[in-house]
Amino acid sequence: MIKLTGVKKQFRLPGEGKLPILSVPEWEVEEGEQLALIGPSGSGKSTLLHLLCGVLAPDEGQIIVDDVPLHAQSQAQRDRFRSEKVGIIFQDFHLMASLTARQNAELALPVKMPKSRKRELTAEWFERVGLADRMNHLPGQLSRGQQQRVAMIRALIRSPKIVLADEPTGSLDRETAEDVMRLLLELTASANATLLVVTHDLELAAGFRTRTHIGELNEWYTPKGAAHPAGGSGRDPILPGNMAEPLGTSGWKGEKLG
Numbered sequence: 001m002i003k004l005t006g007v008k009k010q011f012r013l014p015g016e017g018k019l020p021i022l023s024v025p026e027w028e029v030e031e032g033e034q035l036a037l038i039g040p041s042g043s044g045k046s047t048l049l050h051l052l053c054g055v056l057a058p059d060e061g062q063i064i065v066d067d068v069p070l071h072a073q074s075q076a077q078r079d080r081f082r083s084e085k086v087g088i089i090f091q092d093f094h095l096m097a098s099l100t101a102r103q104n105a106e107l108a109l110p111v112k113m114p115k116s117r118k119r120e121l122t123a124e125w126f127e128r129v130g131l132a133d134r135m136n137h138l139p140g141q142l143s144r145g146q147q148q149r150v151a152m153i154r155a156l157i158r159s160p161k162i163v164l165a166d167e168p169t170g171s172l173d174r175e176t177a178e179d180v181m182r183l184l185l186e187l188t189a190s191a192n193a194t195l196l197v198v199t200h201d202l203e204l205a206a207g208f209r210t211r212t213h214i215g216e217l218n219e220w221y222t223p224k225g226a227a228h229p230a231g232g233s234g235r236d237p238i239l240p241g242n243m244a245e246p247l248g249t250s251g252w253k254g255e256k257l258g
């Protein structure tokens with residue numbers, strides 16, 4: 001579903017030359033996989049999401065997402081790819097304050113879709129996330145957790161093949177964060193969408209069966225395919241207390257990439 005080969009990304013800083021950000025020799029994510037992306041601040045997690053949805057292009061290497069060679073596409077082609085195939089969820093929801101929750105969700109639907117179909121689809125989705133009675137409220141009249149649920153509907157309503165979430169629970173309290181993450185995992189699993197979540201929350205990351213850690217110096221670690229120490233529960237008892245060490249050396253039989 002996602003395959004990166006020899007990807008390099010750097011940014012040009014005025015007066016300072018080029019700053020290397022990401023160097024990914026090889027990395028694959030399978031269709032339907034749910035993956036937490038963790039790593040220190042500034043290690044390039046958001047940059048990676050921007051490359052995967054085509055906002056940015058790599059300086060070198062190949063990025064193939066759902067059979068689309070993004071590295072070989074124009075910005076316009078990548079923009080079309082993003083609107084058709086990718087759902088994106090942000091830490092701060094990015095809802096339009098002057099539109100109702102339902103109107104915000106409808107923004108993601110094709111302009112040409114009949115209004116009656118839009119109404120039907122949004123009603124179904126608001127029911128699914130438990131907000132059927134809040135559809136006509138403005139974002140400012142909703143709690144932060146409810147706003148993130150609306151943003152989730154907007155990201156998922158077109159049934160994207162890939163869902164990218166950048167710190168989706170970063171501005172929520174613990175209980176709400178857990179609820180929102182649970183819902184995101186359930187909704188993407190039932191749609192067989194591939195989910196990548198950037199998070200600093202190690203407790204939430206521990207709930208993901210697959211994780212990739214980007215460390216200092218662009219080191220990549222992934223426990224993909226490793227036997228899970230916690231058996232069937234999907235939780236890694238090692239991770240939260242052991243973040244001084246990268247995942248690949250923490251007791252997981254992690255495969256170090258790069």
Ligand SMILES: Nc1ncnc2c1ncn2[C@@H]1O[C@H](COP(=O)(O)OP(=O)(O)OP(=O)(O)O)[C@@H](O)[C@H]1O
Nearest residue numbers: 011012013021039040041042043044045046047048
């Ligand atoms: N447009 C840009 N121009 C120059 N430098 C940039 C640009 N975007 C990001 N960077 C730099 O790239 C590095 C990686 O940024 P990025 O936002 O991807 O990291 P991150 O791992 O998501 O960090 P955080 O966890 O703090 O959000 C940082 O040093 C950042 O300053």
